[in-house]
Amino acid sequence: MLDDYEDTEPLTLDDIRQKRMSAEEFRRYWRSTLGPSWRWIKAGRVAARRRVSGRVERGSVFWRCVDYIDGLPADMRDKLCGDGQLDISSAEAIYRDPVKRLEVDARLVAGLSPEEAAARCGLNAETVRDYCEIFFDVLDSLRATDWLAIHIFDPADEAIDNLYTTVCRESYQGGPAVCEYWLERVPHLDEPCDLTTIAGREMKRLHLTLLQDRLMRTTPDRLGEIAIRVGDLSSQLPPSFVNASDVIGRRAAQQLGLLLNRDDNGAQTLPFTNGTHSLVDHQTHIA
DSSP, rough: OGGSSSSSEEEEEEEEOOOBOOOHHHHHHHHHHTTTTHHHHHHHHHHOOBBTTTOOOHHHHHHHHHHHHOOHHHHHHHSSSOOOOHHHHHHHHHOOOOOHHHHOOOOHHHTTHHHHHHHTTOOOOOHHHHHHHHOOOOTOOTOOOOHHIIIIIIIIIITTTTTHHHHHHHHHHHHHHHHHHHHHHHGGTOOOOOOHHHHHHHHHHHHHHHHHHHHHHHHHHHHHHHHHHHSSSSSSOTTOOOOHHHHHHHHHHHHHHHHHHEEEESOOOOOOOOTTEEETTSOOOOE
């Protein structure tokens, strides 16, 4: 029974039993339940309670987190933490910084590797890999759309940052080019929009996307009725239709991806130049 694996026994090496839950089984269960930062959450609970089941193998990364949070006895540290290096302090700094966390998380769910995401964020690649181990364990689960929706794109927690969920969802659906498009403009979202310019109209579209997501949390039925009536959505909803936000968001991200993606999988950025989008390789197209 899974209840048998709860933290119920004193933190000691004296009562390790023969039958154990493997570290991978432990990871799969708690990640599915707690989300990408499951390892940090569970380590905090163990450190606070000083109690743990002897029938569960948790892995050296988990025990290094416990040691970082509250310090393990020397004999347990030598036994459980292993010899590997883990820069938990730098990884935690990303997790606590809303801007940097958005930049890293959005690029990872867009399909970039930790090394590619680190390069674009101006971070050390090893730091981003450590961050993924502890705070954003998603790299082998990017096809698990329901799990991603529950924990990242549409979490039940109403206090979650609407900007974070929207940018991550759009990045996941549209790929690296859409991700960079959003991240380039996020710092300017609070600036006034001049609707007489292309740049101003594009910023307004981003504002409306954020507003749409916010409305989905308050009046989803009404927004769904409106979405079906407008010309962009068919009255014959696809079998995979869940809600209006899902359809509108997917369609917008896919269309933007078609506009921006190139063979290099969206490595370019798109600064505004005299009413056009100028790609870094100097090819242009009229917006």
